[in-house]
Ligand SMILES: Nc1ccn([C@@H]2O[C@H](COP(=O)(O)OP(=O)(O)OP(=O)(O)O)[C@@H](O)[C@H]2O)c(=O)n1
């Protein structure tokens with residue numbers, strides 16, 4: 001049986017840290033919504049059979065996007081935290097995908113993902129027994145803050161990475177891992193953390209630092225710069 005590939009885009013956040021009345025996944029970036037740039041990379045990918053977007057209950061923007069009626073795009077209800085949104089999206093895949101199909105979970109707020117990095121992730125992990133994620137090794141000296149934002153310690157950075165997305169795991173394993181994390185009230189902030197809780201070791205695949213997550217206001221012009229550098233706008 002051929003193994004399928006699906007994408008899940010958690011897009012149900014409110015963007016508190018962005019400080020905008022418009023959720024950051026719908027802010028304009030080079031004339032399109034952030035989420036439209038993100039979706040383009042998955043909808044246009046020949047190996048990706050479908051994309052499930054997890055949307056907030058109050059989302060009044062999705063229907064204005066160019067992908068609202070796209071045949072490859074499905075919807076799921078967002079949840080209170082990112083982990084709930086992802087688990088809801090996996091439920092939408094249950095009657096379409098096989099348990100061993102690969103699911104690539106990618107933040108809607110990361111519009112600058114390179115096709116080359118996406119392909120490297122898929123090619124590196126498609127035979128892997130666990131799965132993994134894109135990331136980059138940290139480049140700065142890392143400090144742990146103590147009281148009053150004074151340094152408590154300098155942390156050995158030699159094996160520290162920034163965890164990015166997509167994070168790629170088989171549907172059945174990821175659903176079980178997230179379900180068990182939530183059962184333990186462990187509101188994991190990424191999908192790999194749920195897999196690690198099972199005692200498994202996801203692989204880190206080095207990508208590019210321009211796969212930033214739009215989080216604060218200064219990230220939007222930086223994302224535009226990166227898209228220009230990539231020749232995408
Ligand atoms: N309950 C939630 C919270 C977040 N997300 C999504 O998960 C991704 C990463 O989350 P984050 O950057 O934290 O987005 P927000 O939660 O919107 O940001 P903030 O924490 O600043 O509110 C985003 O695409 C966001 O839309 C989601 O689907 N469901």
Ligand SMILES: C[C@](O)(CO)[C@H](O)COP(=O)(O)O
Nearest residue numbers: 082107163164165189190213
């Ligand atoms: C999934 C993630 O982008 C990996 O770095 C990150 O954990 C999301 O965290 P957030 O607090 O939901 O932005």
